Amino acid sequence: MGSPNVGILLSTYNGEKYLPQLITSILKQTYANWHLYIRDDGSSDNTVSVIHEFVSRDPRVEFINCEKGKNLGVVHSFFSLLENVDVDFYMFSDQDDYWLPDKVEKTLNRMLSLEHKKIPICVYTNLKVVDKDLKGNSLLLSRSWQSFQELLFTNNAYGCTMMINQLVKDLINFDQINYANIFMHDWWLALITAAFGKVSYINEPTILYRQHGDNQVGASNKSFVSICKRVLDNHKDRQKLQQSINYAEELLSEYDECQFNTDDYRYVLNYGKLHQNSSLGHNIKIGIITPPKMVHKMKELFYVYILVMYSKDYIKKK
Incomplete structure (x- = not known):
């Protein structure tokens, strides 16, 4: 039996500035049996030209929508890639990071050590935070969690470090997903894996994670000043709780009760x-029976406060 085929899924959008460095870092991987699938999400800069250049240099790089790419948005674009690629294992890449040479090999070795033929598995790693010039030495994740209930409220599994097996892909109802x-x-991938399989964490960086103004989703600022502002201005936390509620609604829509454990x-x-029925009294009960799971207890209490005091946030307008 040959070595597993790893598909690396990359969605690009106006990424000409850092894309050459990213793809070059993938070409330097110590594990060679990978294939890079690129979907452009409607770039208006020279991203497409950069992609064509690398396609001509290495047959493992494939541009799956050479024609003008339709802008689907980052989530839909990645799921379009995942739906249309068929390999043994799947990884995901942002367009502006830099992969350390053993990223694929290290992640694959962990995957192969687990029951990847029997249950859905997601492996993810730590990240080294760098500036636009790839300078920096701090790790992004100081704590990690893999339980479904914690992941429902705060995700710490970054897609650019992930590898999933085919059984995770099989869980995705591509035709049914409500992208809203x-x-x-x-x-989403971390959630459904935690619910129905196993999420595994490697506490080592496998990627240089660029932080700059163009990031779609970046690392959280953990400074004291930032935390104080967060307490005083809870708009972002109210949004995050709304996102968790949306995920729960989608899980309820797509999966049967018998697929979950009781808790x-x-x-x-x-x-x-x-x-459907958010109210002050109802949300107090939920906050007692099923409080938002956070790494820090004070943050749990803060989110219970938001759940109760801003109960009107969660009623969908007709």
């Missing part, structure tokens, strides 16, 4: 139906 409920593709389904049910 899916904030990011990696969060996890209680969370899916309680939060997935909040759009």
Whole structure:
């Protein structure tokens, strides 16, 4: 039996500035049996020309929509890639990062050590935060969590470090997904894997994670000043809780109760139906029975406060 075929899925959008460095770092991987599938999401710069240049240099690089790309948005674009690619294992790439040479090999070795033929598995790693010039030495994740209930409220599995097996892909109902409920593709993949399989974490960086003004989703600022501002201005936290509620609604729509364990389904049910009957009294009960799961207890209390005091946020307008 040959070595597993790893598909690397890359969605680009106006990424000409850093894309050459990213693809070059993938070409330098110590594990060679990979294939890079690129879908452009309607770039207006020279991104497409950059892609064509690398396609001509290495047969493992494939541009799957050479014609003018339709702008689907980052989530839909990645799921379009995933739906139309068929390999043994799947990885995801942002257009502006830099892969360390053993990224594929290290992640694949962990995947192969698990029951990847029996259950859905998602492996993810830590990230090294760098500036636009790839300078920096701090790790992004100081703590990690893999349980469904914690992931429902805060995702720490970054797609650019992920590898999933075919059984995770098999869980995705591509024709049924309501993209209005899916904030990011990696969060959804981590959630469904945690619910029905296993999420595994490698506490080592496999990627240089660029932080700059163009990032679609970046690392959180953990400074004291930032935390104080967050407490005083809770708009972003109210949005994050709304995203979690949307995920729960989507899980409730797509999957049967029998697929979940009892405790996890209680969370899916309680939060997935909040759009129908959110109220102060009802949300107090939910906050007691199924409080938002956070790494820090004070943050849990803060989110219970938001759930109760801003109960009107979660009623869908007709």
